[in-house]
Amino acid sequence: MEQEKKVSSRFIYFFGSFGGILFGYDIGVMTGALPFLQSDWGLYDEAAVIGWVTSGVMFGAIFGGALAGQLSDRFGRRKMILASALVFVLGSILCGMAPHDGALYLVLVRILLGLAVGAASALVPAYMSELAPARLRGRLSGLNQTMIVSGMLLSYIVDFLLKDLPETWAWRTMLAMAALPAIVLYFGVLRLPESPRFLIKHGREQEALRVLGYIRSPQEAQREVATIKDMARREERSAARTSFASLLDGKYRYLVIAGVGVAAFQQFQGANAIFYYIPLIVENATGNSASSALLWPIIQGVILVLGSLLFLLIADKFNRRLLLTVGGTVMGLSFLLPALLNTLIADADPMMIVIFLSIYVAFYSFTWAPLTWVIVGEIFPLAIRGRASGVASSFNWIGSFAVGLLFPIMTASMPQEAVFAIFGVICLLGVIFVRARVPETRGRSLEDIETNSLPIRGAAATGAGTVNQFDESR
Template sequence: MNEEKISSRFIYFFGAFGGILFGYDIGVMTGALPFLEKDWNLYNSAGIVGWITSAVMFGAIFGGALAGQLADRLGRRKMILISAIIFAVFSVLSAIAPNNGSYYLIIMRIFLGLAVGAASALVPAYISELAPAAIRGRLSGLNQTMIVSGMLISYIVDYILKGLPNQIAWRLMLGFACIPAIILYLGVIKLPESPRYLIKDGRPDEAQKVMSYVRSSEGEINNEINQIKETAHKEQEAQKTSWSALFSGKYRYLVIAGVGVAAFQQFQGANAIFYYIPLIVQKATGQAATSTLMWPIIQGVILVIGSLVFMWIAENFNRRTLLMFAGTI
């Protein structure tokens, strides 16, 4: 770990920067898909188009599931670095797919999804383990802002590249995803490890030093270190607990609520707009999908503004009330 003090803003910014990767990859297919369809003549291959689009989310299922277990063994910081490397490598491999190599591209994007899933699981955990309780709502909003900002960046890149030949445009759109991955890697190299992981790994002195970057007083640092030690001790004692414990009376409603919110976020249909808005506009207006790439940018701007408004709302209203209200809309 570096001896010089690391700014808390730097830690929070790059701690949340993984959201840019997640958002870019969600958004980039919006613009790339119309060019890919033209280049590989996929107009009558809805199944292939669907798999190419959703392959990242399929890989993300496994990436998210594995990330937590590996992060407990290797550390949050190291796993984020590994995710950035995987993301950069498979972004480039996706961009150099052989002509009409649909199955190759699907496989590359599944591997890319491993990094996306890992980043989406690790970033909130890393931030929550570093952030003071008073600003955790704001920082969870920062992660969401990073995700939608990544989507907006991908929409802008798609729009800038739309004048290129079909066979080049979609490849550059996918390949440019390696740039935020490289930025994330360079930023995270300077980040400290999570104090929670350091304590579980038997390095309390390093954990205390990391806490000094993001806490203002010695008393606050010592109090939180003691809380982390106590929690780690309880977790160690409970290691033999079975999966069935998650569905016991004590935890059942928390699990149902947490999984339910995540599931219904996917089922409510917004992803269809995120991925296919140029094709939807093409069907509705008759315009070529490759010429309707301003629509995703408008969508991206609305998403970013909405996430910034959420950051203010999350700081001023009860979280439970917000969840109940949002669930009724």
């Protein structure tokens, strides 16, 4: 434990969120690699193969998130982040070694890689929310999103720099270089402490107090340990052992539906259709080669990073539900308006859709993108937090997998504007879900959220607890 005493709070927060780099890089790297892979293997008319190669990571992530969430309740968040980093290194190298025309091999390896990606997406928000103080939890948990989009931008830049290599070396190098951030993550996490809430849940109170001492004053650390212990005792009395069936228990169901619903809507809104396929979208709109459009992903990546930095400034100044409502509304209109304008204007500029997609990315970057993981990290009760975070992550990846797989198939059978209009409707449905089902969590401790969050309908009926739950003026 002497080594842990040397760990600074900045180091903890930085590497606690660094796991986002892993799946941010992998989300982005295929954007640039795909045109070269498509040319190298002659996949121009193979929409289903392209969809599976692209979405294989998301398919694996569906299971990786759920598995890691369950195992982290037993072995700890830190150990599972280390394991996911090792799997990521292995999977990235194997992707770069794919045999020529080995589509099935590449799909299977990317499914393996997805196990690590899904694990990181489940573990990082839970770890960060359990370390962050309530007053800073939105901002510090938002570091996860900053890491994700920084990983995406890094991959876009790497893709652009490698675009002049022979095509077979270009895409292989792009995919294999994903191992580098995973190696950095592994050695950084080796020095991280375990989550204090996990330690207390497993009877290691002194270790939890020591960890909280790195990032709290002594008085704050003592109070937080007492609060966590009290909540843990209450959970033990009500449910000595939890399982996935516990997620549907009456006292948890409302918060589980809220967290899982937000995670699912984030992906079904279609963001990854832009991030994975923007060169192909530009090619479809302009007729220019997709491999010559690799500057557009960098533009999208810069917008994402700037949006994530904006979120860090406003995260704890505006309510979660307000930001999700504004963001989802503008995102939906950004998808719907191009379809409407193309219907009304026969010779509309084909690049108009790319401009509207940039507006979508801008609002997504500081609302739904980071807030999904903030909410997933803070809304679930301690007794089910690992499993519930894993399920939320899995539903998020189900949406990502469906979008990644179906987008090239849909655009092969209908106009791009019609496909994006479908996503626009989903964005607006997400806003309705937030207003109806998601409690306000800004500025509240994890234990307070668990104790006092009631369904909106129930709160309205009783007239009780409205300030703690949904006061939009806070």
